[in-house]
Amino acid sequence: MAAATDPRWRGGWWRGARRIRSPHHNARPPGAVIDLVVVHSISLPPGEYGGPWITDLFLGRLDCGAHPAFGPLRGLRVSAHFVVRRDGRILQFVDTSRRAWHAGASRWRGRPDCNSRSIGVELEGLEGLCFAPAQYAALARLLRALAQRHPVRDVAGHEHVAPGRKRDPGAGFDWGRLARLLGRPRPWVHGDRGPAWRRPGPHR
Numbered sequence: 001m002a003a004a005t006d007p008r009w010r011g012g013w014w015r016g017a018r019r020i021r022s023p024h025h026n027a028r029p030p031g032a033v034i035d036l037v038v039v040h041s042i043s044l045p046p047g048e049y050g051g052p053w054i055t056d057l058f059l060g061r062l063d064c065g066a067h068p069a070f071g072p073l074r075g076l077r078v079s080a081h082f083v084v085r086r087d088g089r090i091l092q093f094v095d096t097s098r099r100a101w102h103a104g105a106s107r108w109r110g111r112p113d114c115n116s117r118s119i120g121v122e123l124e125g126l127e128g129l130c131f132a133p134a135q136y137a138a139l140a141r142l143l144r145a146l147a148q149r150h151p152v153r154d155v156a157g158h159e160h161v162a163p164g165r166k167r168d169p170g171a172g173f174d175w176g177r178l179a180r181l182l183g184r185p186r187p188w189v190h191g192d193r194g195p196a197w198r199r200p201g202p203h204r
């Protein structure tokens with residue numbers, strides 16, 4: 001884990017991302033170890049990219065009358081630490097030392113409440129469809145940076161930590177491609193085709 005003086009980080013804010021502070025976060029439980037990254041997909045309206053709506057949702061200012069698909073989002077208070085746009089730009093909404101509200105009811109390695117110990121990363125996209133090459137490159141860059149700062153042991157999809165309830169990022173997300181970009185045959189990513197990989201080393 002990097003020291004607090006790591007120039008790539010300012011506290012829990014990564015310099016590789018544009019900072020947009022969401023009010024949707026709270027303290028992690030005392031002693032929480034941040035060892036999981038949960039990958040999601042989101043697009044607002046569904047299947048449309050590039051608009052301001054994801055940011056508005058995470059800032060709690062989404063105009064729910066702006067589109068019929070936004071109605072069910074009324075009153076929803078959610079966030080993720082990071083959003084990766086289709087062109088690979090990365091936005092950060094929540095300090096990684098804080099608990100963002102992205103996974104909901106969830107469980108990983110027998111432990112509930114993934115929000116308390118995870119980093120949430122939203123890829124702009126629609127579950128089941130493909131993601132842009134620039135997003136894989138950006139995600140790999142982000143994951144390397146996160147692993148420098150936190151003892152990340154697993155990267156899993158929302159669909160893996162909330163099976164039956166959530167399906168993102170879905171079959172269109174290529175876990176093998178992410179693994180190759182990270183330079184490992186099966187790095188600390190958990191896809192739908194194999195067992196979870198446990199990162200060896202001092203962070204166990």
Ligand SMILES: [Zn+2]
Nearest residue numbers: 040041158168
């Ligand atoms: Zn999700």
